[in-house]
Structures are given as structure tokens and as C-alpha cells.
Amino acid sequence: MSTPEPGGALLSVSGLRKHFPVRRGLIRHTVGAVKAVDGLDFAVTTGETMALVGESGCGKTTTGRLLTRLLEPTAGSIVFDGHDITHLSQSRMRPLRRDIQMIFQDPYSSLNPRHTVGTIVGAPYRLQKVRTEHGVKRAVQELLELVGLNPEHYNRYPHEFSGGQRQRIGIARTLALRPKLIVADEPVSALDVSIQAQVINLLADLQDELELTYVVIAHDLSVVRHIADRVAVMYLGTLVELADRDSLYAAPRHPYTVALMSAVPIPEPSRRLQRDRIRLTGDVPSPLNPPPACRFHTRCWKAQPVCRQTEPPLVELTPGHQVACHFPEDVPPATPAG
Amino acid sequence: MTGTEDMAGTARDRPEDFLTVRDLRVHFPTDDGLVRAVDGVSFRLQRGRTLGIVGESGSGKSVASLAVMGLHSGGPARISGEIWLDGEELVGASAERVRRLRGAKMAMIFQDPLSAMHPFYTVGAQIIEAYRIHNDVRRSVARAHAIDLLARVGIPEPASRVDDYPHQFSGGMRQRAMIAMALSCDPELLIADEPTTALDVTVQAQILDLIRELQAEFHSAVIIITHDLGVVAELADDVLVMYAGKPVEYGSATDLFDLPQHPYTWGLLGSMPRLDRDRSERLLPIPGTPPSLITVPPGCAFHPRCGHTDAVGTACREKVPELTEVAPEHRIACHLGAAQRERIWRTEIAPKL
Ligand SMILES: Nc1ncnc2c1ncn2[C@@H]1O[C@H](COP(=O)(O)OP(=O)(O)OP(=O)(O)O)[C@@H](O)[C@H]1O
Ligand SMILES: Nc1ncnc2c1ncn2[C@@H]1O[C@H](COP(=O)(O)OP(=O)(O)O)[C@@H](O)[C@H]1O
Ligand code: SF4
Ligand code: SF4
Ligand SMILES: [Mg+2]
Ligand SMILES: [Mg+2]
Numbered sequence: 001m002s003t004p005e006p007g008g009a010l011l012s013v014s015g016l017r018k019h020f021p022v023r024r025g026l027i028r029h030t031v032g033a034v035k036a037v038d039g040l041d042f043a044v045t046t047g048e049t050m051a052l053v054g055e056s057g058c059g060k061t062t063t064g065r066l067l068t069r070l071l072e073p074t075a076g077s078i079v080f081d082g083h084d085i086t087h088l089s090q091s092r093m094r095p096l097r098r099d100i101q102m103i104f105q106d107p108y109s110s111l112n113p114r115h116t117v118g119t120i121v122g123a124p125y126r127l128q129k130v131r132t133e134h135g136v137k138r139a140v141q142e143l144l145e146l147v148g149l150n151p152e153h154y155n156r157y158p159h160e161f162s163g164g165q166r167q168r169i170g171i172a173r174t175l176a177l178r179p180k181l182i183v184a185d186e187p188v189s190a191l192d193v194s195i196q197a198q199v200i201n202l203l204a205d206l207q208d209e210l211e212l213t214y215v216v217i218a219h220d221l222s223v224v225r226h227i228a229d230r231v232a233v234m235y236l237g238t239l240v241e242l243a244d245r246d247s248l249y250a251a252p253r254h255p256y257t258v259a260l261m262s263a264v265p266i267p268e269p270s271r272r273l274q275r276d277r278i279r280l281t282g283d284v285p286s287p288l289n290p291p292p293a294c295r296f297h298t299r300c301w302k303a304q305p306v307c308r309q310t311e312p313p314l315v316e317l318t319p320g321h322q323v324a325c326h327f328p329e330d331v332p333p334a335t336p337a338g
Numbered sequence: 339m340t341g342t343e344d345m346a347g348t349a350r351d352r353p354e355d356f357l358t359v360r361d362l363r364v365h366f367p368t369d370d371g372l373v374r375a376v377d378g379v380s381f382r383l384q385r386g387r388t389l390g391i392v393g394e395s396g397s398g399k400s401v402a403s404l405a406v407m408g409l410h411s412g413g414p415a416r417i418s419g420e421i422w423l424d425g426e427e428l429v430g431a432s433a434e435r436v437r438r439l440r441g442a443k444m445a446m447i448f449q450d451p452l453s454a455m456h457p458f459y460t461v462g463a464q465i466i467e468a469y470r471i472h473n474d475v476r477r478s479v480a481r482a483h484a485i486d487l488l489a490r491v492g493i494p495e496p497a498s499r500v501d502d503y504p505h506q507f508s509g510g511m512r513q514r515a516m517i518a519m520a521l522s523c524d525p526e527l528l529i530a531d532e533p534t535t536a537l538d539v540t541v542q543a544q545i546l547d548l549i550r551e552l553q554a555e556f557h558s559a560v561i562i563i564t565h566d567l568g569v570v571a572e573l574a575d576d577v578l579v580m581y582a583g584k585p586v587e588y589g590s591a592t593d594l595f596d597l598p599q600h601p602y603t604w605g606l607l608g609s610m611p612r613l614d615r616d617r618s619e620r621l622l623p624i625p626g627t628p629p630s631l632i633t634v635p636p637g638c639a640f641h642p643r644c645g646h647t648d649a650v651g652t653a654c655r656e657k658v659p660e661l662t663e664v665a666p667e668h669r670i671a672c673h674l675g676a677a678q679r680e681r682i683w684r685t686e687i688a689p690k691l
Contacts, residue, residue, distance in 0.1 A: 055538040056509070162627045192394035192565060197609035197623035204620070219538065226611035226621065249613070263543035265568030266614045267607070269591040272572055279547065280540045282494070283508045 010181055010213050011067065012043035015076035018062050022288065034287050036062040038237035039076070041314065044181070049207065049214040051224045053260070054234035055284050060217040061105065063234075064183045067215060068102045069093050081180065098128055101174035103184040105217075107166035107191070111158040117144070117169055118154040124176040143172040146209075148202060164195030168202065178210065185217045200227060221264050225249050233257045236287055236295040239314055243321040253317060253328040256296050294326070302327050355382040355422075356559045357406070357527055362419035362429075364401050364410065371632040375401040377583040379419075380661070383576075385526060388553065388560040390574030390591065392567060392606075394628050398583040399563045403529045406561075407446050408436030423527065442472045445520035449532035451512035455504040461488070461515045462500035469522040487518040491548060510541035514548070521552065528553075529561045534569060546572050567606060571595055579603050582629050582639035585661055589668035599679060600670040601644050604687045615691075622690060638673065649678045 017040075019033035037059045044050045052060050065071040067078060069085055077086045085096060104110035111120055121143055122136045132139040141151035147168040158166055167187060174182055187203065188196040200223065206212060218224050224231055231248050233241040233256065241254040252258045262278040280299045285291055291298045297307040306326055314324040318331075364376040376398040383389045391399050404410055406421055411433045421428040423443060428436055440446075448454045456464060465484040466477065473480070481500070488496035491514040504512055513533060520528060530549060534542035550573060553560050562573050570577055570591065577594045579587040579602065587600040598604055608622035626643040629635055635642050641654040650673045653659075659671040664679075674682070 055540060164627060192628070193567075193606055193609045194394060194624035195627065197611075197621035198625075200611075200621055201623060221539070222611040222613045225613060225617055249617075259540060261613070263539040264613050265539075265542075265546070265566065265572045267567045267571040267595060267610065267612065268614060269571045269574070269595055271614075277543070279543060281492075281544075283510050283541065284538075 008045045009043040009079075010046045010081055011215070012079045013067070013076065014041045016040040016063070016066060016073055016078065017075040018059075018066055018071060019074045032288055035237050035290060036287055037066060038287075038290070040239055042232055042239065042242060044213060044215055046180075046213055047207075047211060048229040049216055049227055050230045050232060051216045051218055051228035052232050052234055053218055053221060053224050055219065055260075057284060057287065058234045059237040059287070060219075060234060061185055064102060064185045064215065064217050067181075068100050068183050070102070094128070098124075098130075098177040099180045101177070101179040101182050103167075103170055103174050103182060103187050105186040105189070107163050107170055110170055111166055113158050116155050116157055117149075117161075120158070120169060121172045121176060124173060128177060130177065139176070140172075143175055146175065146206070147172045148198075162195070164191050164198060167191060167199055171199075171202065171206070175206065175210070179212070181213045181215070183215045183217070186219070187216065188223060189218065189220065196223070203227065221261060233260070236284065236290045238295060238324070239322075240296065240324050241322065242314065243323075247318070247321050251329070251331040253321065253323040253331070254325050255300050255302050255327075255329065258329055259299075294324075352382065354384050356385045356424055357383040358420070358422040359402075359406065360420040360422075362402060362405060362421065363417065364398075364405050365416045366414055367416070368632075373631045374583050374634060375631055376405065377634075379578075379580070379583075379585050381576075381578050381585070381588065383527075383559045383561065385559050386553070386557045387575045388562060388573050390570035390577045391561060391563045391580060392565065392570050392577060393580035394565055396628060396631065397580040398631070399580060400531050402580075403446065403531055403561060403563055406527075407440055407444060407529065408433065409440075409446075411436065438472075441468060441523050441525070443525060444527035444529065445523070445525035446529040446531065447513070447516050447520050447533050449535050451509075451516040452504060454516060455512065455519075457504060460501050460503055461507065465500075465515075465519050465522050468519050472523045483522070484518070487521060488515065490552075491515070491518045491521075492544070493518070510537055510544065513537060513541075513545055517545075517548065517552070521556070524556055525558060526556075527559045527561070529563070531563045532565070533562070535564070535566070542569070549573065567595075567610060579606070582634050583631055584639065585669075585671065586640065587670045588661065589665075593665065593668045597665075597668075597683075598687075599664055599668065599683070600672050601646050601674070602640050604683075604691075605643070607691050608687070618690075638671070646674060646678075646682060649682065650674055 016037060018037040019035050021030045022032045022034060024031045052063060054060055066073050073086055077084060118140050122140045125132060125136050141154060144151045149168050188199050191199060216227060225245060228245050230244055232239050235256050241257045252261055259278045259280045282299055285298055293309050293311045294307040297303040312324045312326045314322045316322050317328060360380050362376055362379045366373040366375060379402055381389060393399050405417055408428060410417060417429055419429060462484045466480040469480045469483055485496045485500050488500055493499050493511060493514055507515060534545050564570055574591045577591050578585050581602050587603045598607060605624035609624060611621060624643050629639060637655040637657055638659050641647055647654040653673045659673050661669045661671045663669050
């Protein structure tokens with residue numbers, strides 16, 4: 001477990017797994033399992049932003065849905081604010097729903113097109129039977145204002161808003177019950193750059209104002225460096241590196257993280273020929289049949305026989321910097337770790 | 339200053355230009371009104387060079403490239419302007435003639451390969467088909483060519499994967515297969531519309547490398563369309579920035595990234611978190627949202643979102659700025675005077691980028 005200072009960890013996860021059975025044939029017998037999430041250990045401290053990054057299909061959304069208990073874990077435990085919520089039933093989960101909210105990946109499909117903004121943003125009050133001081137309408141209008149939308153648009157429908165505005169509606173809805181933890185699944189990846197920056201700034205302001213803790217799922221490493229305090233890098237359902245932002249970006253230690261960073265295009269044409277690039281070959285293997293031992297060995301340029309035989313554990317190499325690799329990268333001498 | 343004479347510099351014909359587009363307009367009549375999807379775009383491109391077209395979604399990038407490919411014909415689109423491909427004008431040409439050029443001289447790859455490939459035919463069958471339309475060869479010859487191409491774009495075990503269906507390929511492999519299909523007839527012009535937007539960065543990097551290598555090998559002219567300034571910086575020699583159907587800045591990639599001159603380009607660069615810079619506490623978003631192309635704001639379409647209108651006055655709201663040369667081979671459409679622009683860039687913009 002990482003850094004659970006006394007009373008500091010709002011959320012802690014250990015050995016978290018989610019396997020989706022794969023069924024075939026008429027009697028639908030199980031022929032295998034998609035190991036979407038396969039053993040995660042981490043903790044999220046009150047007030048911080050932790051980011052989960054990795055390629056498509058590595059299990060980010062599944063992890064988010066486990067944390068918010070929209071999915072039932074196959075194994076492991078999730079402790080939120082002192083409560084073990086791993087296997088809570090939907091009804092026992094209800095009081096905690098107020099504290100844990102999720103923002104979804106797609107601002108287009110996550111809002112009911114037949115409901116007005118007022119109904120959508122006010123829904124949590126009705127579902128949770130929460131009484132508001134000056135009525136639901138006032139409360140909703142305050143929320144709309146908080147996320148930078150015009151409160152007069154209370155009676156409009158989602159299609160009347162742009163992508164960025166719809167994402168704001170989604171954010172207003174999650175804020176209704178003053179949650180402690182927000183799990184945001186790719187909150188800006190469907191948005192245009194200019195709008196993306198607006199929403200990123202909004203999330204930062206809300207965090208300051210409402211003392212929110214965020215788990216942000218993202219695949220864009222530049223966005224992640226901007227928003228996160230700590231970053232967890234996932235590969236095929238496991239964590240390969242977990243570190244403070246500055247430490248991770250200054251000196252990534254896992255070969256996969258190094259490759260991911262080296263693939264980010266840099267908007268500076270004059271430098272494009274000078275960059276040292278590491279190119280991964282091929283695609284991510286199937287989570288139905290992940291490579292044994294170190295899952296990255298099929299694409300890793302440093303792989304040795306031991307990588308195919310022994311799974312490297314996630315170990316703390318320097319304070320706050322955990323890496324799962326038999327041959328981690330060195331810290332460049334010019335940039336001291338941390 | 340005179341727009342007709344020097345619209346994007348294309349009035350001076352250059353024999354080396356393989357593609358010249360002049361004052362292209364593509365308008366769609368709809369129930370809600372006339373959509374001015376592309377409204378006066380000009381550019382030119384030589385073989386062996388890459389033009390990047392950047393802009394946010396809905397700025398007219400895809401519509402412009404589909405027009406070059408002749409893919410609006412038969413539809414409701416109203417097209418005007420000129421498109422010269424290797425000395426031949428395409429806007430006025432017959433649909434049949436343009437269809438023949440497509441595949442033979444020009445080819446396109448799309449954002450979503452699955453929708454561009456037929457689900458019921460194998461990848462190989464589709465490449466063979468594309469090849470045989472333009473080349474009178476036996477099936478076995480075309481098949482060997484297809485396997486060569488799949489190998490060339492980095493598909494492992496091409497001799498057996500050639501018989502796979504598109505859904506059996508991963509996203510990155512499908513994109514590679516589509517590139518193979520586009521290359522089947524050695525096109526001299528390749529248009530790639532958001533070719534990597536749906537892909538992971540690692541696969542994106544592979545595909546960008548591939549496009550770069552193939553271009554060097556075939557010496558083709560390439561247009562890369564994207565909303566990602568990073569992708570443009572990786573590939574393009576020249577860049578055209580579009581806003582609301584119009585070009586707002588056009589110049590070499592180095593000028594555009596090192597000395598951008600248009601307020602919208604400044605806004606795009608300020609909005610982007612960047613790995614190659616120190617981390618900033620706050621991004622500098624462009625306020626507001628892109629306009630509807632049915633009711634484009636009068637004057638400069640960017641004026642409701644522009645922070646520099648005070649330095650200009652009423653012209654921003656009243657007069658459409660023409661694309662004008664402000665430095666050699668560097669054009670912008672903005673009413674700001676040269677001195678003001680220089681001062682704003684030096685004091686307000688450059689220090690924050
Ligand atoms: N209900 C399900 N049944 C079977 N497999 C599933 C299910 N949900 C997810 N998976 C599989 O689990 C793996 C992880 O999926 P997940 O959606 O968590 O990925 P992700 O990291 O969020 O990817 P992306 O970046 O594309 O959103 C994938 O292989 C996916 O196909
Ligand atoms: N067939 C069509 N009929 C009407 N409007 C269209 C049509 N095709 C595209 N448009 C509109 O043209 C504008 C530009 O679209 P497009 O070129 O696809 O943008 P992008 O820059 O995202 O590629 C958009 O407002 C789009 O809705
Ligand atoms: S354990 Fe081996 S294969 Fe895995 S990342 Fe480290 S060096 Fe590469
Ligand atoms: S013309 Fe005016 S509104 Fe348009 S970009 Fe220039 S300063 Fe801004
Ligand atoms: Mg996901
Ligand atoms: Mg498009």
C-alpha cells in the first residue's frame with residue numbers, strides 16, 4: 001500500500017480483480033475469462049487527483065466502474081472512507097452513492113435526450129430523496145452557475161448544447177450531492193482542444209472550492225501531467241508504475257511508461273528530427289490470454305528470459321515511486337528523482 | 339491586400355505544384371438554412387510535401403478534402419472554385435473522370451477504417467478489387483501485390499492475414515490495411531483525414547512513421563487533416579488553420595509553431611497542455627464555442643471569442659478579413675495591424691506559451 005497517512009487515504013484498493021466470463025455454445029458454458037482488471041493495489045489521498053493512464057482496453061473504465069461499485073469485483077477489496085464497500089448490495093450502497101460519483105467518457109450518450117437539463121441535474125436529489133433549502137430548482141440553478149452554464153437554460157434539452165456544455169451538465173449532475181470522490185472517465189477526450197482546456201480548468205476550480213478528491217481516467221499524457229498529482233500507469237489489467245507526477249514525468253522507470261511518453265507528438269516541428277524515439281511494435285495483446293509473467297514482455301525491448309518466467313512485483317524504488325519491472329530504467333543523472 | 343490576386347498565393351501558378359485549390363466553397367442547402375461548410379479555401383501542394391489542415395471539429399476540414407476527392411458529387415453540395423490536380427481541373431470535370439482519378443492518382447484514408455471497409459469481404463479481396471479497377475492484371479498477380487502491401491504497412495504474417503475479415507483486425511491493423519488499400523495504385527496524392535484520432539499514442543506513432551516512410555518512398559503529395567497540433571507538427575511541411583469554414587492562417591510548419599500570427603492559432607496553442615514545456619498551473623482556453631456554420635458571426639467569424647478586438651475596433655464585427663501575406667509565405671486573415679500584432683505576440687502571448 002502506498003502512502004496511507006493517518007486518516008489520509010479516502011480510498012484504498014487491494015488485490016482488485018474483475019474477470020468477465022466468456023461463454024460459448026448453446027448452453028453458454030464458460031470457456032475463459034477476460035481479465036480486464038487483474039490485481040490492483042493503490043490508495044487515493046483526500047484532496048488529491050490520481051490519474052489512471054494506459055492504452056485502450058487496459059482496464060481503466062472497468063476500474064472506474066469497480067471503484068464506483070457499478071460493477072461487482074471478482075476479488076480484492078475496496079475501502080472507502082473507512083467502509084469496506086467491496087461487496088455492498090445496491091441498497092446498502094445507496095447512502096454512499098452521495099459520496100462517490102462518476103463522470104462518464106461520452107458527453108453525448110450519457111445524458112438522457114428526452115429530459116431537460118433541470119431534470120437531469122436535479123435527478124440525484126430526487127433519487128436520494130434529499131431535501132434542498134430553497135427547492136430543487138434553485139439548487140440546480142446554483143449548480144449550473146457553478147459549472148459555468150447559464151441558469152436560465154434550466155428547461156433546455158441536451159441536444160441544444162455543445163459537447164463542452166454537455167460535459168458541464170454531466171459535471172453539475174455529479175456535484176449535486178456534494179460528493180467526496182469523483183471518478184471521471186476520460187472527461188475531456190471527446191472535446192475540442194479549446195473546450196478541453198475550459199473543462200480542465202473547471203475541474204481544478206471545483207476541486208479547490210469543494211475539496212474534491214478525483215480519480216481521473218485518461219489516455220492523453222499531456223493532459224494527465226497537467227491535472228494529476230499522482231499517476232498510475234496500467235497495462236493489461238495491472239499497474240506497471242505508480243508515482244508522483246513530477247517524479248514520473250522527470251524520470252519514468254518502467255519501459256512501458258517510457259515508450260508511452262516517447263510516442264506523444266510534440267508540437268515543435270523544428271525538433272522532430274532530433275527526438276529520441278522508442279517505438280513499440282504491434283498492438284496490446286488480448287486480455288483474454290495475457291502473456292505470462294511480465295505482460296509487457298512481448299513488446300518490451302529490454303525483455304530477458306526472467307521476464308517470461310517471473311512476474312515482476314510492484315515495488316517502491318524511491319519514496320513514492322513504485323515500478324513493476326525486473327530491469328527498470330535508470331534515473332538520468334541530471335534530474336534527481338522526486 | 340487584394341484577395342483575388344493573391345489568395346493564398348495561388349494566383350502565381352507554379353509548375354511544381356501538383357495540387358492547387360483556389361477559393362473552394364462547399365455549401366449545403368438544409369432545412370435549417372445554408373451550411374457554409376467550406377467558404378473560400380485556397381492552398382497548393384507539391385509532390386513529396388505534406389500539408390497539414392488543422393481546426394476544431396466542424397471547421398470544414400473533411401468537407402474540403404472530400405471535395406478534392408470528388409466525393410460530394412451527386413449529393414446536395416454546391417461546389418465552386420477550382421481544384422487543379424496535375425494540370426487537370428476537377429470541379430468542372432465529369433464525375434466519371436474524377437472517379438477514374440480517384441484510386442489512380444489520389445487516394446484517401448479515413449478516421450474510422452471499419453466504416454470505410456466492407457465487413458463481408460476479406461481485407462485481401464478489398465485490396466485486390468481496388469487494384470484491379472485500375473490495373474488490368476490477373477487475380478493471382480493482384481493477390482501477390484496485396485500481400486506485398488500488407489507486409490509493407492507492417493501487418494505481421496501478411497500471407498495468412500490477407501484472408502482475414504476487417505473485424506478480425508485490431509484498430510491499428512485496420513488503419514494499416516486501409517493505408518495498404520489506398521496505396522494499392524501508388525497514388526500521387528494521399529489525403530489522410532484524422533488517420534490516428536481513434537488510435538492509442540503508441541499505435542499513432544507507428545502510423546505516423548509509416549505515412550512518413552511511404553511518402554519518402556513514393557514521393558507523393560500528402561494532406562494530413564487533424565485537430566491535433568502535435569500530429570501536424572510531426573508530419574507537415576506547411577499548415578493551414580481553419581476556423582468556421584475559412585482559412586485563418588497558412589504558412590510553413592516552423593513559422594506557424596514558432597511565430598504564429600493569428601489570434602485563433604494563439605488560442606489553440608495556449609489551450610494545449612504540452613509535455614515539452616514546464617508544467618503551467620493553468621491552461622489558457624479560448625472562451626466560448628465554435629459557431630454554427632449556418633449563422634456564422636458577421637465580420638471575422640472568430641470575433642465573439644477573440645480577446646484582441648479592442649485593438650482593432652468595429653472592423654472585427656463588420657468586415658471579413660482577407661487572407662493576407664504578413665511575412666514571406668506566411669498568411670493570416672485578421673484585421674490587427676502589424677505593429678499591434680507584434681506587440682501582443684511579444685508581451686502577452688509568447689511569454690505564456
Ligand atoms: N462487460 C464486459 N464483458 C466482457 N469483457 C469486457 C466487459 N467490459 C470490458 N471488457 C473488456 O475488458 C477490457 C478492459 O476494458 P475497459 O473498458 O476497462 O478498457 P479501457 O482501459 O477503459 O479502454 P478505453 O481506453 O478504450 O476506454 C477490454 O478488453 C474489454 O473488452
Ligand atoms: N452532407 C452535409 N449536409 C449538411 N451539412 C454538412 C454535410 N456534411 C458536413 N456538413 C457540415 O459541414 C460542417 C463541416 O464539417 P466537416 O468538414 O465534417 O468538419 P471537420 O472539420 O470536423 O472535418 C459541419 O458543420 C457539418 O455539420
Ligand atoms: S520485466 Fe522485463 S519485459 Fe517486463 S518491462 Fe521489465 S524488462 Fe521489460
Ligand atoms: S480580425 Fe479581429 S476578431 Fe478576428 S482574429 Fe483578428 S483581432 Fe480577432
Ligand atoms: Mg474506457
Ligand atoms: Mg472531420
